[in-house]
Amino acid sequence: MTDDYLARIGQLIRDARQHRGWTQSQLAEALGTSQSAVNRIERGNQNISLEMIARISEALDSEIVSLGYSGPMHLRVVGGRRLSGSIDVKTSKNACVALLCASLLNSGRTVLRRVARIEEVYRILEVLSSIGVRTRWINGGADLEIVPPAELDLDSIDQEAARRTRSIIMFLGPLLHRMDRFRIPYAGGCDLGTRTVEPHMSALRHFGLAVTATEGIYHAEVEAGVAPQRPIVLTERGDTVTENALLAAARHDGVTVIRNASSNYMVQDLCFFLEQLGVRVEGIGSTTLTVHGVPVIDTDVDYSPSEDPVEAMSLVAAAVVTESELTVRRVPAEFMEIELAVLEEMGLDFDRSAEYAADNGRTRLTDLTVRPSKLEAPIDKIHPMPFPGLNIDNVPFFAAIAASAQGKTLIHDWVYDNRAIYLTDLNRLGGRLQLLDPHRVLVEGPTRWRAAEMMCPPALRPAVVVLLAMLAAEGTSVLRNVYVINRGYEDLAERLNEVGAQIETFRDI
């Protein structure tokens, strides 16, 4: 770009910022940069990447320049570099999406603090806006404000956005209190094989909800006056099904008991939020939840979701595979306990700080400093269990870690039909993973990673695992079409670059 173009783009950015009523500092905060950098950009004194222009456009909600592309994003990774310093864990995708759905319970104003700026959140926001909910980023883009209308306009629902996320299923619980007949599109999300919705249907039947599915649409009908007559026993200890039952129970005028409930982190965050809405929940952290519902919720609420244990695990794994000393800050301690116990057995050298409270005042956080270590394969297989087991979403990271360890590790991912299969993509980067059956993979380490160019596997965690191996591989790798990573991680490439990685984002034009 010539200086002239830089100055013109800078002027456009200044105009868009002023139009929005923001100071340079507010824009800088939204971008995670300094006021002086924004000043340089606006004066045309700084080279600016297409990626940065896209981010500024997004922050200011204004298309600065029409680049004529909306192609997929790719990553170019120069690997073999050590990471160093410290990196903060962001709030969790899974709590944030549940809380966004939960905001539909409240006629008042809901503010959610430090919501992760991720695609999954954007999809739910698109759906909420399309049905008339006012949502906007406030405080320099850090927090979210949500104000539902008196009547929701379900007929205008953004079908495309809804179909890209499974979390849309969590609209059922709140909506059954607002209307007696409605339609929402089928839940989508990562390609992990069949994921049942039957447990959701049988839990919500207790509240009079009947759902028939035709041509990609759930048709929901609510029979008035039907209420749980006995404890709801979930047929699976699933996270979103527990959340759906909680959402339905929250505005039920009476007491609901939910058994075989998940006590995982996002469920706990939702319970803390419901408490702020005036809904009493007993048994948080256990598998029996007793919910004292409140039929009308009309309150201004301000809540800070907690940090993401899966992002914490991802960052710890990044340090392990790159043989780095790295401090991962704001790790939700309770939800990484088994993972850390296994890593300790494998010989990982790490320290944890004294615990401190997350902004929700409830979740315990710690800072972990991980050091380069000689790892040995664990004696027993790695397998997930509902909380307090090893987190289901953390299992894939053990494939990359096991590949760094001496010996053979068996990973048994019983949960998802396809996920273990995607882990064999690591073989393209020099890994030695043998698929024993669709759920079991034998990983042999240590690994001499080598660079490669490949497509992102269509599932979030395996995709990040491939990216981590690329960070460890000497040379330049390319990972194509990383939407799936952006579903769950905010600015992952930029944040890893801040601790020493070299990752460039680019798009097809």
Ligand SMILES: CC(=O)N[C@H]1[C@@H](OP(=O)(O)OP(=O)(O)OC[C@H]2O[C@@H](n3ccc(=O)[nH]c3=O)[C@H](O)[C@@H]2O)O[C@H](CO)[C@@H](O)[C@@H]1O
């Ligand atoms: C938005 C959100 O919060 N998503 C999380 C949530 O999805 P979600 O709650 O939607 O997970 P699913 O209901 O799809 O459950 C995951 C899989 O585990 C199986 N299953 C689950 C529990 C059980 O007791 N028995 C059993 O067989 C299900 O049949 C399914 O195949 O939980 C998953 C499992 O922790 C996580 O991977 C997702 O990141």
Ligand SMILES: C=C(OP(=O)(O)O)C(=O)O
């Ligand atoms: C499987 C996952 O998420 P989702 O339920 O959003 O597909 C995940 O977070 O790894």
